[in-house]
Amino acid sequence: MQGTRPSRLQVQTARQILEILRAEEFPAGHHLTEERLVSRLGVSRTPIRAALQILARSGVLIARPRQGYVVAPDSDPTYGSASLPISADDELYMQVARDLVRKRLPDAFTETEMMRRYAVSRGLVITVLARMSEEGLVRRGKGREWVPMPFLDSREEQRASYDFRLTLEPTALRLASFRVDRAALVEARKRHLDVANAESIKLSSAKLFELDATFHAMLARMSRNSFFLSAIEQQNRLRRLIEYWGYRDGTRLRAWCQEHLSIIDALLEGERPRAATLLERHLKNARRQLIKRPFRLVLRDGPGDGLPGTY
Numbered sequence: 598m599q600g601t602r603p604s605r606l607q608v609q610t611a612r613q614i615l616e617i618l619r620a621e622e623f624p625a626g627h628h629l630t631e632e633r634l635v636s637r638l639g640v641s642r643t644p645i646r647a648a649l650q651i652l653a654r655s656g657v658l659i660a661r662p663r664q665g666y667v668v669a670p671d672s673d674p675t676y677g678s679a680s681l682p683i684s685a686d687d688e689l690y691m692q693v694a695r696d697l698v699r700k701r702l703p704d705a706f707t708e709t710e711m712m713r714r715y716a717v718s719r720g721l722v723i724t725v726l727a728r729m730s731e732e733g734l735v736r737r738g739k740g741r742e743w744v745p746m747p748f749l750d751s752r753e754e755q756r757a758s759y760d761f762r763l764t765l766e767p768t769a770l771r772l773a774s775f776r777v778d779r780a781a782l783v784e785a786r787k788r789h790l791d792v793a794n795a796e797s798i799k800l801s802s803a804k805l806f807e808l809d810a811t812f813h814a815m816l817a818r819m820s821r822n823s824f825f826l827s828a829i830e831q832q833n834r835l836r837r838l839i840e841y842w843g844y845r846d847g848t849r850l851r852a853w854c855q856e857h858l859s860i861i862d863a864l865l866e867g868e869r870p871r872a873a874t875l876l877e878r879h880l881k882n883a884r885r886q887l888i889k890r891p892f893r894l895v896l897r898d899g900p901g902d903g904l905p906g907t908y
Contacts, residue, residue, distance in 0.1 A: 602685035603647060610648035611681055613638055625670040655680055689717055689725045697734065697745050698838050705742040733834030748838040758832055759884040763877060765828055766813065769820035770873040777864050778819055785812060786861045793854040806837065812857050849886060856882065
């Protein structure tokens with residue numbers, strides 16, 4: 598697997614270069630130099646060189662002998678059709694996540710056992726387990742063992758989670774300690790508009806989950822109450838595994854983006870009570886979607902992996 602996939606850093610660097618191309622609107626034939634990209638992105642030449650090769654294979658750039666890379670003449674100015682490969686890190690991450698959801702992993706496992714199971718290097722296993730540990734999906738056990746963390750693996754647990762969040766999140770907006778962070782709201786508004794206005798949703802389910810989870814954590818952070826923030830972050834960790842595969846319904850996706858935007862706008866307009874009411878309505882809509890859909894812990898292999906999502 599490792600030999601056929603770029604690293605996560607290489608794919609992330611390619612994505613950052615794409616963002617530069619979008620922002621600068623370089624014309625066809627514009628020469629991209631490694632030196633400028635190294636200076637701008639703050640990474641070494643090695644991931645820059647690999648990222649340029651990735652973008653050349655995707656048709657965004659053209660490699661010219663003794664000149665380097667230039668913008669392709671037929672590139673879409675928005676680069677919306679650019680397709681980046683999945684990294685070796687992300688591929689292993691999703692395989693492990695699928696096995697966690699399917700209860701295929703033991704109650705405790707070692708890095709050596711993971712190397713054998715997935716036929717990958719120790720370095721890649723360590724990278725993925727460290728990422729999952731940061732996200733609250735696994736934790737260190739006894740000795741060299743790793744232990745999966747609990748997640749919302751039944752309809753009853755998901756419904757209980759929404760009931761808990763309904764009592765908590767709108768209340769956080771009504772606390773006397775709540776302070777609006779306008780810069781954070783403006784940035785969140787921009788990210789949500791990019792998704793809501795897109796003709797097709799090209800972000801991965803993982804990125805869409807992060808957009809959703811970050812929004813709810815942002816509101817909890819503005820409460821300036823560490824207990825509220827800790828509780829919401831814990832809920833995000835519990836629902837991460839299930840909802841990673843739940844962002845496939847384009848209609849509902851745009852709906853929750855618009856619901857988030859209405860909450861953001863209310864806060865920017867200084868209408869906290871209205872924002873709290875809208876947040877309560879948003880969570881009830883999500884709970885209603887959960888109740889309407891059949892619950893199953895079955896994942897389809899391949900890029901169309903999907904579980905009924907709620908948000």
